[in-house]
Amino acid sequence: MSAPRHLILADGDFGPLTSKTANSIIRFQPDRVVAVLDRQHAGKTAQDILGAGGDIPVVATMQEGLALGANSVLIGIAPIGGQLPDEWRGWLRQALEGGCHIVSGLHTFIGDDPVLAEAARAHGCRIEDLRRPPADLPVSSGRAKTTTALRVLTVGTDCNVGKMTAQLRLVDGLKARGLRTNFVATGQTGIMIEGWGIAVDAVVADFIGGAAEVITLRGAVDADVVLVEGQGSINHPGYSGVTLGLLHGSCPDAMILCHQASRKFIGDYRPEAWLAMPPLSEYVRLYETIAGAVHPSKVIGIALNTFDLDEASARAACEEAARESGLPCTDPVRFDSAPLLEAIASFRRP
Amino acid sequence: MSAPRHLILADGDFGPLTSKTANSIIRFQPDRVVAVLDRQHAGKTAQDILGAGGDIPVVATMQEGLALGANSVLIGIAPIGGQLPDEWRGWLRQALEGGCHIVSGLHTFIGDDPVLAEAARAHGCRIEDLRRPPADLPVSSGRAKTTTALRVLTVGTDCNVGKMTAQLRLVDGLKARGLRTNFVATGQTGIMIEGWGIAVDAVVADFIGGAAEVITLRGAVDADVVLVEGQGSINHPGYSGVTLGLLHGSCPDAMILCHQASRKFIGDYRPEAWLAMPPLSEYVRLYETIAGAVHPSKVIGIALNTFDLDEASARAACEEAARESGLPCTDPVRFDSAPLLEAIASFRRP
Numbered sequence: 001m002s003a004p005r006h007l008i009l010a011d012g013d014f015g016p017l018t019s020k021t022a023n024s025i026i027r028f029q030p031d032r033v034v035a036v037l038d039r040q041h042a043g044k045t046a047q048d049i050l051g052a053g054g055d056i057p058v059v060a061t062m063q064e065g066l067a068l069g070a071n072s073v074l075i076g077i078a079p080i081g082g083q084l085p086d087e088w089r090g091w092l093r094q095a096l097e098g099g100c101h102i103v104s105g106l107h108t109f110i111g112d113d114p115v116l117a118e119a120a121r122a123h124g125c126r127i128e129d130l131r132r133p134p135a136d137l138p139v140s141s142g143r144a145k146t147t148t149a150l151r152v153l154t155v156g157t158d159c160n161v162g163k164m165t166a167q168l169r170l171v172d173g174l175k176a177r178g179l180r181t182n183f184v185a186t187g188q189t190g191i192m193i194e195g196w197g198i199a200v201d202a203v204v205a206d207f208i209g210g211a212a213e214v215i216t217l218r219g220a221v222d223a224d225v226v227l228v229e230g231q232g233s234i235n236h237p238g239y240s241g242v243t244l245g246l247l248h249g250s251c252p253d254a255m256i257l258c259h260q261a262s263r264k265f266i267g268d269y270r271p272e273a274w275l276a277m278p279p280l281s282e283y284v285r286l287y288e289t290i291a292g293a294v295h296p297s298k299v300i301g302i303a304l305n306t307f308d309l310d311e312a313s314a315r316a317a318c319e320e321a322a323r324e325s326g327l328p329c330t331d332p333v334r335f336d337s338a339p340l341l342e343a344i345a346s347f348r349r350p
Numbered sequence: 351m352s353a354p355r356h357l358i359l360a361d362g363d364f365g366p367l368t369s370k371t372a373n374s375i376i377r378f379q380p381d382r383v384v385a386v387l388d389r390q391h392a393g394k395t396a397q398d399i400l401g402a403g404g405d406i407p408v409v410a411t412m413q414e415g416l417a418l419g420a421n422s423v424l425i426g427i428a429p430i431g432g433q434l435p436d437e438w439r440g441w442l443r444q445a446l447e448g449g450c451h452i453v454s455g456l457h458t459f460i461g462d463d464p465v466l467a468e469a470a471r472a473h474g475c476r477i478e479d480l481r482r483p484p485a486d487l488p489v490s491s492g493r494a495k496t497t498t499a500l501r502v503l504t505v506g507t508d509c510n511v512g513k514m515t516a517q518l519r520l521v522d523g524l525k526a527r528g529l530r531t532n533f534v535a536t537g538q539t540g541i542m543i544e545g546w547g548i549a550v551d552a553v554v555a556d557f558i559g560g561a562a563e564v565i566t567l568r569g570a571v572d573a574d575v576v577l578v579e580g581q582g583s584i585n586h587p588g589y590s591g592v593t594l595g596l597l598h599g600s601c602p603d604a605m606i607l608c609h610q611a612s613r614k615f616i617g618d619y620r621p622e623a624w625l626a627m628p629p630l631s632e633y634v635r636l637y638e639t640i641a642g643a644v645h646p647s648k649v650i651g652i653a654l655n656t657f658d659l660d661e662a663s664a665r666a667a668c669e670e671a672a673r674e675s676g677l678p679c680t681d682p683v684r685f686d687s688a689p690l691l692e693a694i695a696s697f698r699r700p
Contacts, residue, residue: 107554139588142625204457205558206551208591234594235643238489241558241595248590275492275644290640293585294625 005034007065008076009088014038016050016307020160021105021189022076026053028168028193034068035059062091066098075104084108093119101126105188107202130188131202140209145251145295147220152344153252154230155287157259157277158266159239163230164190166258166303169332173341174225184219186229186246201231201242208245216250225344234286236266251295254347255287256340260305261317280325296350301343302329355384357415358426359438364388364399366657370510371455371539372426376403378518378543384418385409412441416448425454434458443469451476455538457552480538481552490559495601495645497570502694503602504580505637507609507627508616509589513580514540516608516653519682523691524575534569536579536596551581551592558595566600575694584636586616601645604697605637606690610655611667630675646700651693652679
């Protein structure tokens, strides 16, 4: 298609912590976004809501988005379970009838909806379900460990702490140091940005590792460093299986631990099931122990997300995380990425 | 349907280590099996091949099985990746045309094959794809930890070491001690035997834990002990994601570690990717560490599979495993289950 001009659907959920996909597209590809649809914030700008995205407007209706020249509707929230809100089905039909393509990272495949599929066909529009897995994935066998490229995986203390964002901020810096670097997307937002990848959380469970292996091997071609996007957390009650399948399938030599400085509990679950996060040093021990059961791996740095702290608190949080973990630490979105770039560039396999 | 009289398809793979599903049905429900189809062993009996199953014949053709009165064809091998061998498609059509139902645990759903689905419809037969996941699974949140029933999960040093078999051998012994005990099936063979459950390796990856949570909660109703069938191994390069999702979704209070005494390497992969198994004590440490990241859990005993050892070697292997791990150990198929029954019955939550 022509260059995408996205209307991002984030109705009821546009915000710094709630609309992960929307925010990443606005952060990394703002030129492709014409508006955000969220009735509760209509009339404001992305900058007002996120502190990023400049004057991208927030609108209340599909018509306004179409009038602004959208040629694509991108679903920009990731609700738990990934289900499509019923109300949106009508909006998507309206969008297709207006000539827009649809880009979705939901677990519910838009293209499997007979009405929407027929509307897309009738109006010559594409529906891209980015989480739809490829056929014939293998079971992983540890083959990823054979790449000459250094494999670096981001791992996290929770979902939605900045594992993808941290890596995307490192690519240019590594290239500037002369390292041929590829980013390997393992989730729907990374796939939107990078243009290829597999959403490892959407494959049949037996093939999580196999999906990770396939894309790690692909990303390692003609590369010195392959940055594999992490998912979930090793102690997340809902998603740890995806986290470990990805870890054992991609066989990282090195890991970067990602954390949001102000977060103290895992996930959004009901209070009695909340899980208090252990210290970063305990996460380092957990990840190195369980990774090492298949392939030896070291945590070599901390990427700290400090978006909700003032500058002085953010710097203090980085210093405290470095002290507690004994590892280099920075917020690669806000501060200099050099500590993490240096940790990767100087890493040597044992 | 009337009581099932299965012809078990295990062509080319009938053997003690290769046809896991076939062997378990023959072991636990021999009265439901009329024959096994495997051309390479035709003319022999199940007893000849497995050392179990008595005079259940091995036949070379679908016709022979139908002539013996089969009213169901049960797919009895679990090839890596779960794909349906092409040749079998013709046999299954022949079976449906002969009035047989089909029971399958493959990842490839037989009912999705248009030709076979039509043949089933035309002949009034059912196709049961036991790995097809239910709709609308939740993301797990740690709710399983709220059951009053004691939750016991089998965990393993590899696939196919006897995690399901060990538990099925414990159910009656626990009931005899006055403990209301339910077995929770998490794989296709367990579902065939128990009649309900979810194949957690076949759900979309984000919902492994949620599937485990749903069935653990169901199994805990009106029970004192719920025995959750384990899957894979925490250091299996292909399946560890399923193992951990199941572990964190089911929140076991106690674990029984299952191992095949003569096995030294994980899986069937190409030699350079083989993984040497660490000692049992290291598995105990791995499982307790990673389980404890969500809910505290102890390994309370070892179930040792000694099927390929002579009696003296088998007893010596149990003693050595108990010494190395510091835990009670038995082969619950071959010897007295009492050490494991006692470990469960005497366990108290911390």
